[in-house]
Amino acid sequence: MKIHNTRGGRIFDAVNYVFLSLIGIITLLPFVYVFAGSFATEAEITRRAFFVWPEQFTLGSYEYIFATPAFVRALVTTILVTAVGTLVQLAFTVTMAYPLAKKTLRGRNVILSLVVFAMVFSGGMIPTFLLVKDLGLLNSYWALILPAAINPFSLIIIKNFFQELPAELEESAKMDGATEIGILWRILLPLSKPVLATFALFYAVGIWNDFMSPLLYLSDNSKWTLQMYLRQVTAASDLLGTGNVDPNYIPPEQGIKFAVIVVATLPILIFYPFLQKHFAKGMLIGSVKG
Amino acid sequence: MAAPVIDTLAGERVRKSAPAPRNRGRFSVHFAHYKWLYLLLLPGVVYFAVFRYAPMYGVSIAFKDYVPFLGVNGSPWVGFRNFEDFFANPDFPRLLGNTLILAFLNLGVAFPLTIVLALLLNEVRLSILKRTVQTLVYIPHFLSWTIVASLSFLLFALDIGPLFQLLNTVMGTNIDFLSDPAWFRPLIVLQEIWKNTGWGTIIFLAALATVDQDQYEAAIIDGAGRFRRVWHITLPAIRSTIIVMLILAIGQMLNTGFEQIYLMTNALNREVADVFDTYVYFVGITQGAYSYSTAVGLFKSLVGIVLIFGTNWLAKRFNQSGLF
């Protein structure tokens, strides 16, 4: 695609590129510090306010974390639960969004209103807990997936996206004899890749970062997810200065905090670039012509 | 003759063959025709009924003096007392003011910036730069507010923080940003921008990815410059996304988030820092008061729903697509 660039356009590009690079650096730098800190000793972290590489390299923090099989198990568990959970949640959401995209469907507005309502109102932590318990989901990984199966916000956006797709696609498919489900599966979904990728990311991050659900629903220690450990390590030292902490407690070294943050964050950071492949432009070219 | 290109899936379809079932007429006929759609709808509806609506009785906690041991039903009923306490509290006007001001600042500053950033990223044609910055820019979203606060303390530290020195030199002042009430809100908004703008661009970038490239080519041939292309093609293409995001953001307006503000609050800026969420936290630790926080939450939800339906209606009046 030839882009004829004016002089103004070229200046804009240059400024834009520099600006965005700066933004990239500003957002990256703190994480670099955390990453570097995870390889540093407590003494160095205390001594140096900010650095991007430790003078005294140590693996002590990572050794501490990975020493117990419990942590590694939590890492693997979290990855699995996130993968399965994302698929389940996405499936629930898409199957509900597609019908709701049809304005001629009766009951649509009522259902949508209820969805929006549920986005803002909630029964609260304890009633939801009692429900999960009554459903027999306590201590099961499904308790981490099902209660959040559909995020109303995601549902609405995906529905809107389906609404925007050209009608010809469906019409021509119908004339070829396709069923509703067939249309959804074979035509709309492939076209919706950017949106699906986006919400796969959102759901995945939601499950990955969820700390409350494992806390409330998983009483069996061997089933814990990564966030429990992360929260545990970072929240404890935040209580200093409130007098709320057991006096015998000495907070974990900062290096350990950093290491846990790195381990709990890195997988998701790597996940996104894979999804970016689906953000290629011009997905609709060639699908509807004339 | 084919219908014009704007006809969407959601619109009414005109067929040459059998007439499509209207919205009038018997439901059973309607249902039979659309049965596959209703089938697809079923899992979702069941989900909402079970996981979202069944626990809704918990809302009654706002009207009780809830003691976890006694359960929801066993806890004594107090009617509107929690709400009265909340509204009659002498701090209420201040809390309301602080919450609203922060909300509007976030909406007015952070929200547009998200769109601007998405547009800027979209204009990058050097793929490697675009993808790198896109990935980097949402990293802060994953760092906890504790880290953000620590960084802020570092950067704005009295006398020695780099940003402290930079800003004060440029402005010729000697302001302690961390304790000066006038700088609390800008600091909070700045943190919010740094942490969440990148993440917020994801939705817009996904929407931008589906913009029809043919239109750009046509516009270039017509001699449109960069800015005009953005203004006349790009923005309108994502207009519905922007509106939906805006409506949803407005609906969430009163949720300022507790952690960020709590970390940045201190004795010297508390006047402007206290918002509903931090206040509920304070009451929470003294009362263990689920009732109180449920009542305040209920209040926020009511305001939120009114805002959502209100702005949605407004959008429809201006002939835009809304949530529905």
Next chain:
Amino acid sequence: MIRRKLSLAAAVATATALTLTACSGGDTPAADLTSVIIMAPFLEAQPPSADGAVQKKLEELTGKQVKINWAPNASYEDKTNITLAGSDIPQVMVIQTKSPGFVKNAQAGAFWDLTDKLDKYPNLKTTFPDIQKNASVNGKVYGLFRERSPMRTAVMFRQDWLDKLGLQPPKTVEDLYKVAKAFTEQDPDGNGINDTWGITIPKWGALGTNSPYDVIEEWFGAGNRWTERDGKLVPSFETDEFLQADRFIKKMVDEKLINPDFATFDPTKWNEPFFNGKGGMIVDVDSRVSVLVNLFKQADPNNFQNKVGFVGNLVGPDGKLHAHPTDGYSGFLAIPKASVRSEAELDKVLQFLNTMNGKDVAVLLNNGIENVNFTVQDGKAAAIKPETPEGKAVSTDIKSYAQLGMNVAGNQFYPVKQPSDYEQQVFDKRTDVMAQDLKSAVYNPAAPYVSETYVAKGAQLDNIVADARIKYLAGQIDEQGLKDAIKLWDASGGNKVKEEINKLWQDNK
């Protein structure tokens, strides 16, 4: 593992079934308790494993199957409430603080009232009746309190700076001022630049949280949160001594003897100025002394012995020592009524807890397993070096198991032997100084009492005074402004709090 869980489940089911049948009548003797479920917080990065050596030994020593539900201490209060709202309630729950949430549940009947029930169990009869009273709710004892050393206040300083300037460790608050001034003005690190100060105080200020402010105010004689004046209890901030103390602190702030960003300084970085040679003194808990020593040791293992010095509480301007204690306890072990239904069952659980508080279990929970991770040398627990994998597993686990320690009759376990002679000296000195200061401890007379108005709005009320104190120190308001804030506290509900506390105090004298 599964078989074990099934047999455990069977045991619990049997026990429950038996106790249910036993409950049908009056106090028919319950079947013997074969298993106990405990809910406890853990503060480390990971909880102990259910089949670790410590767990096995615990069951051996108590003769019961002990299932511990470890919950992360972040959001432990939520977890407690969820558990109470549910139906699988453990027989023993560790409660971390006497929060009003807990008080509400207790007063609604969630937990057994153990007042007067404990004396017949030899290990549960406390040797600290004052602390037990502090831990009670208006006199009612709702659990076995977890004793934590009540005296922890220390003033730590850069010993090398003190030596360089030829000064003596401070004994009085006047000395504190002098040393702080010297540290600020006389270039103790010898680098020719005026870049040091006396005392570092971080962002802190809620009342009654053992902050440096609370400590100094107590040294001046203002009392500990509440104090008796003319036969009544008044909050400490309504005394003249409170104002005197704050004037003193303000003087130090104005003369730059305290870090200028005291209102915003990040508490997680408290060690930094001390370590980096900027702020020479810290007023905090004595365990921080060992943390600081350890930092210097990490940085330079050959030359760290002369960096950190400390003393205990300081004598006030009235010539007396008012030592500032903590409450002396850190929560308690409560027994929910929903899972322990009769007096007979309660007796069994208390017997179990009695064993838990005996010497053998205390050593297990706090020291570990002899000859696996420690040996006894001179009455101290010396860690076995080099650490074997089994030893490491045990020493990691006990950090969490120690949460179950009640120690209501004092520490039955061995003190830990420190890694080097110097550190042992420091540790011993800490113990001595604290024991000495404990004799002059001034407790909070209102600690056992829960005022309804305080439960409803206490935290906000306290903020009025706490914030005013900081603003006064920062120079944003003058002393009249501080006094006005105190009056505002009174008018906004503080007067009711005073009434209620005084009534409770009188009734329970």
